[in-house]
Amino acid sequence: MSAEKFKLFSFNGKMKIMHLSWMAFFITFVVWFNAAPLVSVIADSLGLTTAQIKTLLILNVALTIPARIIIGMVTDKYGPRITYSALLAICSIPCFMFAVADSFEQLALARFLIGFIGAGFVIGIRMVSEWFPAKELGTAEGIYGGWGNFGSAAAAFTLPAVALAFGGPDGWRYAIGITGLMSLLFAFVYYFNVTDTPKGSTYFKPKKGGGLEVTSKNDLVLLIIMKVPMYATLALLGWKLSPAGVSMFTQDVTNLIYAGLVFVFLIDFYQTYQVNKHLFSVDVPEFERYEFKQVAVLNVLYFTTFGSELAVVSMLPLFFAETFALGMAQAGMVASSYAFMNLMSRPGGGWLSDKFGRKTTLLILTAGLAIGYLSVAQIDSSWSLPLAVVVVMACSFFVQGGEGAVFAAVPLIKRRLTGQIAGMTGAYGNVGAVFFLTVYSMVSTQTFFYVIAVSAVFGFITLFFMNEPKGHIAEVNEDGEVTLISVS
Known part of the structure; x- marks a missing residue:
């Protein structure tokens, strides 16, 4: 441009x-x-x-x-x-x-x-x-x-x-x-x-409120499946606040939270069905359809990218302090190099998507992310501190570049649903953070980085089910007029 x-x-x-x-x-x-x-x-x-x-x-x-x-x-x-x-x-x-x-x-x-x-x-x-x-x-x-x-x-x-x-x-x-x-x-x-x-x-606004619209019965099933990890994560947070975790809540309160989550999930399921029940009686016109699998793939990728960023930012100062015998203030300054990369990495991921295509960019950045975390897992006290910082910054480029590439694709799926799609994808980032931090509390630091790398490999595989956005998005305004919005 x-x-x-x-x-x-x-x-x-x-x-x-x-x-x-x-x-x-x-x-x-x-x-x-x-x-x-x-x-x-x-x-x-x-x-x-x-x-x-x-x-x-x-x-x-x-x-x-x-x-x-x-x-x-x-x-x-x-x-x-x-x-x-x-x-x-x-x-x-x-x-x-x-x-x-x-x-x-x-x-x-x-x-x-x-x-x-x-x-x-x-x-x-x-x-x-x-x-x-x-x-x-x-x-x-x-x-x-x-x-x-x-x-x-x-x-x-x-x-x-x-x-x-x-x-x-x-x-x-x-x-x-x-x-x-x-x-x-x-x-x-x-x-x-x-x-x-x-x-x-x-x-353009959604035709119905209360839930995300999908355009086929198979997509409706996939949407409901993709909601489960979000409720499971909220249940995990409830467990962390229970007597088994930090004991903020009594077991009775924790059980009440679990029951509440089940109730809310059932309400959510009902609302989602109400918004999409027409799929069982009429076919959505071809020009209005979108594939929810596109959203599911982006959810998985943001789980790994932003989820790992939130988790790593939380533990990286302690990792540097213990590995290289640094004071916490010094370790915090060194670890901040990971977050500083956001200023250029995320725009860089978006720019690469504009120039080389959404799917191609995501494939490259996700592969780099997996290799990056595998490399970070090898860092120990035998490394020089400058080399460790360089490896961490290189890894963070692929992490945050991947985030930029994910949200370069999100708005090109269905214009009137962009907020809801972005909301679900963004929520998966937090789901990833809770998952990875829970893993971190249970395993060694090296294993923690390996788990993130494996999740990146899984994300890389799901990308083969994603289609490059191209052509036009068809939207219908409140007067029933059809507008074609270019996505390429």
Whole structure:
């Protein structure tokens, strides 16, 4: 693409939308990860135990899985402008609650609710897809995802300094409170400066609410199967909070959570059937069909890519500290090289997708990801630290490039369902994180990296069932008019 078509720092039209959207995403990740770099200070301030700290970290991701599904539906129905603005404003409330909390119970409730803001990523995927043509979409989504995702690293670097600047045992409260204020203020900035589509374009909405539309009976079965791991992961989180885990809940409460998850799954199953029951009586016109297997493959790939990133970012400082006898501060700085790669890796994955095709790029990056984690598994104290850092950074390029390539493909499946598809794929990233961190708690570090590599190999195999998006997506507006949207 020419420089005239994609001026990175232009603040007009589509570039204004892209920049404001990654800023919104950036703020959601600052808020979502604002406690992690301050956890030791918070623990000292309120006298928290190690078990309580672990509980807060678990609660931080618990709500994000269902939140991404819900936010995807809301985005498709009401548009990204209203949805993003509302999410930023509403989620500032639990952020302020966390800042003024005086007990573990108050912290736990606030942390659980803050997890909802982790769904913000999904909204921008739909927004960017509305403003950019298919030939630029991978790069645009990559910049949105990479620069926004950097919010977690920014929080790690800046919030301890902010807390220190305010001084005293309550400095952390001001640091957390400032992130909530950022979220609240930017909600208004976003609302008054964006539109859902360029002037004259149609915003296509789902024909029915309450569940993801599919276009064949086989796809309906596959959709229900793909929902099971998400509920299983929520059950796993419930187990971690049970007496067998960190003992936040009694066994009776844990059993109630399990029963609730079964009930919600049955409701979800019923809603999904209601949205798609017409498949048993009429055929969907050929021009309106899409293959859900495309979504399933992308779910598996994001499970490995973003799931492994969240898990590795959590354990990498300790890995470097133990392997190379570093202090935790030094180990944290070295480990941050993994997250820093987001700034160029994720846009790079999107750009490669635009240039060489979605499927080809995913095949190359997924193979590189598997080799990367196999290499990281070989790191031990006999290695030089610079070499270990280089291998980790190389691995992270394929991980985050793969994330960019996944979301270069997501918006090209079915325009009016982009939010829901992005929500499900994004949720699988969190499912992967919980799975890999659970594995990490049970096996050696080397085995942990091997497990991720095996999941990448599985993802590579599933890619052979994916078709390269090409041609047009057919959408029908509220007046029944058919529009063909180019995806190549």
